[in-house]
Amino acid sequence: xxxxxxxxxxEWRTPVECLKEGVLSHxxxxxxxxxRLSRKQQLxxxxxxxxxxxxxxxxxxxxxxDHLKARAQSTxxxxxxxxxxxxxxxxCDDDAxxxxxxxSESLQLHLSLLMAKRAQVKDLLQGHHLIGGYDxxxxxxxxxxxxxxxxxxxxxxxxxxxxxxxxxRTVRISRHNIPxxxxxxxxxxxxxxxxxxEFLGTLSKHLNAFAxxxxxxxxxxxxLKGSVEVMESNALFNMxxxxxxxxxxxxxxxxxxxxxxxxxxFLPTKVVIESEDKxxxxxxxxxxxxSLLLETPAHTVLQALKRxxxxx
Amino acid sequence: xxxxxxxLLRLIIRRIPSNKLYSxxxxxxxxxxxxxxxxxxxxxxxxxxxNLLSLCEENDLSAKHVTELELIHRIEQPTQGxxxxxxxxxxxxxxxxxxxxxxxxxxxxxxxxxxxxxAVKIKKHEDDAIWIRIAWGDNFTKPNHLKPTYVVxxxxxxxxxxxxxxxxxxxLLHQALVLATHHESIKDVHLSGRxxxxxxxLLMRQYKQVFPVKHPRPLQERSPLLTHPNIENEHAKHAxxxxxxxxxVFGDGTLPKLETALYKLETRYRGKxxxxxxxxxxxxxxxxxxxxxxxxxxxxxxxxxxxxAAPVTPLLSSIVQKGRNYFVITDKGPGLSQTPGPKV
Numbered sequence: 015x016x017x018x019x020x021x022x023x024x025e026w027r028t029p030v031e032c033l034k035e036g037v038l039s040h041x042x043x044x045x046x047x048x049x050r051l052s053r054k055q056q057l058x059x060x061x062x063x064x065x066x067x068x069x070x071x072x073x074x075x076x077x078x079x080d081h082l083k084a085r086a087q088s089t090x091x092x093x094x095x096x097x098x099x100x101x102x103x104x105x106c107d108d109d110a111x112x113x114x115x116x117x118s119e120s121l122q123l124h125l126s127l128l129m130a131k132r133a134q135v136k137d138l139l140q141g142h143h144l145i146g147g148y149d150x151x152x153x154x155x156x157x158x159x160x161x162x163x164x165x166x167x168x169x170x171x172x173x174x175x176x177x178x179x180x181x182x183r184t185v186r187i188s189r190h191n192i193p194x195x196x197x198x199x200x201x202x203x204x205x206x207x208x209x210x211x212e213f214l215g216t217l218s219k220h221l222n223a224f225a226x227x228x229x230x231x232x233x234x235x236x237x238l239k240g241s242v243e244v245m246e247s248n249a250l251f252n253m254x255x256x257x258x259x260x261x262x263x264x265x266x267x268x269x270x271x272x273x274x275x276x277x278x279x280f281l282p283t284k285v286v287i288e289s290e291d292k293x294x295x296x297x298x299x300x301x302x303x304x305s306l307l308l309e310t311p312a313h314t315v316l317q318a319l320k321r322x323x324x325x326x
Numbered sequence: 327x328x329x330x331x332x333x334l335l336r337l338i339i340r341r342i343p344s345n346k347l348y349s350x351x352x353x354x355x356x357x358x359x360x361x362x363x364x365x366x367x368x369x370x371x372x373x374x375x376x377n378l379l380s381l382c383e384e385n386d387l388s389a390k391h392v393t394e395l396e397l398i399h400r401i402e403q404p405t406q407g408x409x410x411x412x413x414x415x416x417x418x419x420x421x422x423x424x425x426x427x428x429x430x431x432x433x434x435x436x437x438x439x440x441x442x443x444x445a446v447k448i449k450k451h452e453d454d455a456i457w458i459r460i461a462w463g464d465n466f467t468k469p470n471h472l473k474p475t476y477v478v479x480x481x482x483x484x485x486x487x488x489x490x491x492x493x494x495x496x497x498l499l500h501q502a503l504v505l506a507t508h509h510e511s512i513k514d515v516h517l518s519g520r521x522x523x524x525x526x527x528l529l530m531r532q533y534k535q536v537f538p539v540k541h542p543r544p545l546q547e548r549s550p551l552l553t554h555p556n557i558e559n560e561h562a563k564h565a566x567x568x569x570x571x572x573x574x575v576f577g578d579g580t581l582p583k584l585e586t587a588l589y590k591l592e593t594r595y596r597g598k599x600x601x602x603x604x605x606x607x608x609x610x611x612x613x614x615x616x617x618x619x620x621x622x623x624x625x626x627x628x629x630x631x632x633x634x635a636a637p638v639t640p641l642l643s644s645i646v647q648k649g650r651n652y653f654v655i656t657d658k659g660p661g662l663s664q665t666p667g668p669k670v
Contacts, residue, residue, distance in 0.1 A: 194485065246426075248454065249482040253423055275423075
């Protein structure tokens, strides 16, 4: 270490003072000053390099710590997973025992973890299939289960309905939020005691079809506003009357009555076309529209007709 | 327009609050646009009424049209008067496809077949509810328009909401309803209240129900009064538990507004000493009546705040689950009596 004693007061004189005492002494003072500055510079340089060294050290230690932590964690979870995935025991053991550090080992570890995870997800999926794909939760402290039935139409999720079943003795519906016009009571009479999956399956069909029919009416009201009018519909949406207009000067109004007698479907079972012009429903064009309405959701058909200029 | 019709119109106009008069008359489609605009709604009511009467004379309107005005006013004010609910049982196939036109014709036909002097007015409200106004008369008198019965029914559902129904007319109305809606029979479900929408929401399950879910809701942000983190944690868990339980029973969000719940008790004394109490042959009769501006909210609060024991007794949870607010409790049954309620 270079010691850097501060210069004594008498040695440390301002250049003006020095000038009074001659050139040599002035030079002397300047030399001393230069020496002092160089020492200072050296010292700070040394300090800087030491800080850098220490910083690198910290980084190294930190990396080592992270590595150890990760290893400890993966070994732990592996031990837990080992019990679950018997057939992959060998691979796991290799990883857990392998002491040599290295890239290949961590890769293998990662791989086996992923495989274990996959097996776990597969098990869950199997369980989900076993209960028929419904979301089932324990309810009323183990005495019942709560089943959620999600509805969707054309890839859009709609309402989710819930059903709480009391399974203590005989299966009984304790509460639910299914609308009153869904024939729940009849479905329960048919299958609730004997085949729960069948019961939930038909109920889900009813609910999905209802949600689908309602969604079609909503879409017609929304997308075809001003062109197709929903004249009449009911709570169950199994009877919908739509009014559209033929293009042209006369602008004949056409009434389409869609009847859905199969409540488990969102497509009508009967389509009636009516108009003031009695010949219109018998024209091949409207015959075609009628059969289209039987096979395709109403809003899609009407949208297509509008695009082609078949209706206003 | 005869005198009775005039009198009826005056009465109806008097019943409609001034601020509602404009909107109600607007929905009444028996005045031309010009006639409607000629009415000055800043005038006092009696003056408006006189002007309206002359317009009605001009248009040759009758009592039938006037009752429609009352029906419109009543639809706007569903909390007027007490409502009680009946349930139609055993729907036939046709019940699923019946529409307003069929129902209207069939109901009028059946009711007029049972009683000759009756005036029926039917109107479909925006929410698909069918409102029926019935003025009853008997064999010798004209229909009394001053005390009409109101019936609200949603097609395809088993529920019928009734208001102002006389005991004498009950069987007639029930029969006409059963036939017109294609059902086998009808029964009282022992649910009543002033708020029609609340009764409807409760029975049609249109209020927000809570069901157990896999992922419990996260704890609500609580006040930062931390005494001890562990104690606080325990309390929060209990509170959350109670709230979940109360919500599962009574529902979440705004609950249907019921005003009362009535329990009639017919029980025996079951103490060990058979003194005067035990020797009684007659059962004790008692009536327990809960009333509140919103009874379900009150009961839910009692449960969630820990004032009432959890889990909630079936006697209280039956109000929502069975959709009724009148119960008779006797000694024979282990729990609730056998008086029929709506099927869940």
